[in-house]
Amino acid sequence: VNEILDLLYTNLETYPSVRTWVFQKVETVYTLDVRQISGPQFGLCFNASHLHSEKIHEFLYTKLSSKLERDTLALWNLLISLLAPDPSTVTGVRLTKYRKGKRKDNTGTDAVVDYEMDNENLEDGGKILDHEAEIDEMAVHDLGLITVVCQYLCHIASIMAHSTNMRCNALQTAIGFFLEASNAPKTVCELLAHSGMSVSAATTSRMLGPLRSQCEMKLKGLG
Structure with a gap:
């Protein structure tokens, strides 16, 4: 076929x-996958009048990425392919980092030396990357890279879903609360809201109202 x-x-x-x-x-x-994410059954629609603090606390990138990978595999794989780093670039970064580390060990200083990544360097890199210690370091680096890429995927998928359904705003709400808690400048809040990464400052204020009432009731219950 x-x-x-x-x-x-x-x-x-x-x-x-x-x-x-x-x-x-x-x-x-891919449209069906985006519509599935934006639907109420996916769990990313936060309603201001029915929002509970527990729902905010339960929001995690790891849970969202697992759910996206499980329920919208086609879209997930597409985004992974589009965000995959250039292998030659990754190799160059690793080798440069390795050589800088070796230079530091030999001199006992923090001096940084620039190295030209020519073809001979790249060929020698295969031998360098065979060392067990270097492989362990690469594994840690790759794990961090995977975590960052998963966060990118969550942001991109959430922005697409939010564009399809404005009520699909779980990630945007979490970021809006973070901006409010960190007293972020108004220009930053507006920029992130207009880019689809956060709800507006006005929406954040409306959502915080019920949450404040819930916290006050819990405090009264504690005596």
Whole structure:
């Protein structure tokens, strides 16, 4: 089947029709995933009048990323592919970092030396990366990179879902509360709100009202 599809896709006469068909099918698949995220059943719709502090505390990137990967795998894999780093760039960064570390060990100073990453350096890199200690360091670095990429994915998926349904605002609400708690400048709040990464300052204030009342009731209950 793949060979037939490749043949149709590479043929000059059938290419336009096949390309249009593929785009339509792909668009349908990813649109369904975004609509699923933005739906109330996905759990990312925060209502100001029914918001509880427990719901805010339960919001975690790890839970959201797991849910996105499980329920919208096609969209998740697409975003991972689009955000994947250039392998040659990653290799260059690792080798430069390694050589700077070795230079520091040899001199006993914090001096930083720039190294030119030519073809010979990259070939020698294969031997360097075979060392167990370096592999362990790479594993830690990669784990951190994966965590950051997962956060990127959560932000991108949440922004797309929020654009589809303005009530799908869990991540935006959490960021809005953080900005309020950190006393962020108005210009920063407006920038993040207009970019789809946060709810507006006015929306944050409306949501904080019920939460303040809940906290006051809990404090009264404690005596």
